[in-house]
């Protein structure tokens with residue numbers, strides 16, 4: 001990824017929009033490189049008081065994690081869960097702790113806050 005692409009930040013929601021237990025989904029303006037040219041989607045949520053954002057793509061098969069809008073947590077509300085084969089991911093760093101992609105991790109997106117707006121950018 002070039003320096004220009006790496007510095008592209010994209011606004012996704014306002015800080016006030018992001019409530020506890022709520023997931024805001026978004027499409028990234030940048031498309032992936034190489035063979036995967038589909039627009040990427042992601043999600044942002046509060047992990048305690050800390051905003052976290054990941055690509056909405058399971059490291060197992062590359063599909064989106066959720067089968068319903070805004071539903072990403074397991075039934076115990078402890079881990080992010082892939083709805084396809086049930087992999088569980090730690091909300092804090094995206095590490096898969098159970099399931100077919102155990103030891104792999106979700107792709108975290110950098111987050112910054114400009115005034116009241118949260119922005120993300122693709123990982124390099």
Ligand code: FES
Nearest residue numbers: 058060082085087
């Ligand atoms: S596609 Fe997510 S666990 Fe298989």
